[in-house]
Amino acid sequence: MTVKQLSMPELVDACRDLGVTNVGLWREPVQSHGLEATAKLVRDAGLTVTTLCRGGFLTAIDPAARAAALADNRRAVDEAATLGTEVLVLVSGGLPAGSKDLHGARERIADALAELGPYAEEHGVKLAIEPLHPMYAADRCVVSTLTQALDLAERFPAHQVGVTVDTYHIWWDDQAPAQIARAGASGRIHTFQLADWTTPLPEGVLNGRGQIGDGAIDMREWKGYVEAAGYTGPIEVELFNDALWARDGREVLAETAARFAEHVGEQAGE
Numbered sequence: 001m002t003v004k005q006l007s008m009p010e011l012v013d014a015c016r017d018l019g020v021t022n023v024g025l026w027r028e029p030v031q032s033h034g035l036e037a038t039a040k041l042v043r044d045a046g047l048t049v050t051t052l053c054r055g056g057f058l059t060a061i062d063p064a065a066r067a068a069a070l071a072d073n074r075r076a077v078d079e080a081a082t083l084g085t086e087v088l089v090l091v092s093g094g095l096p097a098g099s100k101d102l103h104g105a106r107e108r109i110a111d112a113l114a115e116l117g118p119y120a121e122e123h124g125v126k127l128a129i130e131p132l133h134p135m136y137a138a139d140r141c142v143v144s145t146l147t148q149a150l151d152l153a154e155r156f157p158a159h160q161v162g163v164t165v166d167t168y169h170i171w172w173d174d175q176a177p178a179q180i181a182r183a184g185a186s187g188r189i190h191t192f193q194l195a196d197w198t199t200p201l202p203e204g205v206l207n208g209r210g211q212i213g214d215g216a217i218d219m220r221e222w223k224g225y226v227e228a229a230g231y232t233g234p235i236e237v238e239l240f241n242d243a244l245w246a247r248d249g250r251e252v253l254a255e256t257a258a259r260f261a262e263h264v265g266e267q268a269g270e
């Protein structure tokens with residue numbers, strides 16, 4: 001998504017040319033290119049798919065909508081397995097229309113995980129609950145902190161359900177470092193993602209993630225937290241940014257890799 005202006009073949013070529021060996025994929029571009037075709041494309045290029053994003057949106061009250069969401073998440077698990085990644089990122093979903101019941105919404109996520117966790121395990125996939133910044137709680141994700149994400153995840157085995165640590169969403173939370181340690185102690189850090197916080201936020205706030213180094217977040221500090229917690233997996237850069245999307249995608253990819261090296265210190269998965 002950092003360079004969503006590139007087609008899947010263009011993305012793979014650019015990664016190969018830049019020496020980027022890991023790629024996190026989103027379902028919509030994968031489906032557009034074709035699931036099997038994408039799997040072959042990345043495999044033939046020697047790329048490792050670090051995560052598939054996203055499943056989730058599990059807060060519906062209506063039985064038909066709930067059944068549809070569960071079916072879609074099972075498809076997402078199948079897609080992750082086909083792509084060869086063991087991590088499916090979950091954005092849990094916001095409040096249903098007309099509801100003000102945050103607790104009830106979170107419990108429905110737990111109910112869904114009870115069904116999806118074993119299904120994911122059967123397919124060699126782990127579910128990674130991603131807490132989103134509280135500004136998204138109403139419409140996108142009622143799980144706003146790592147504490148809340150871990151309270152949900154710890155109801156299930158770590159090889160079924162863990163968490164996504166994304167700097168953009170948790171950098172403001174002074175409890176987050178301790179929660180990263182908590183997640184690491186039980187093997188529940190399933191992926192680590194980077195984006196910077198820049199202001200002013202754009203209208204709609206969704207596409208405001210800043211390029212690494214342009215904002216308020218100390219990336220090395222957060223990398224230190226996850227490393228101290230025992231995480232040794234890939235680090236992804238995930239930027240939703242209209243200005244970046246309007247530029248040449250290969251240029252943005254090269255810039256992002258360079259910023260990663262400057263501000264984090266090793267090769268990035270995009």
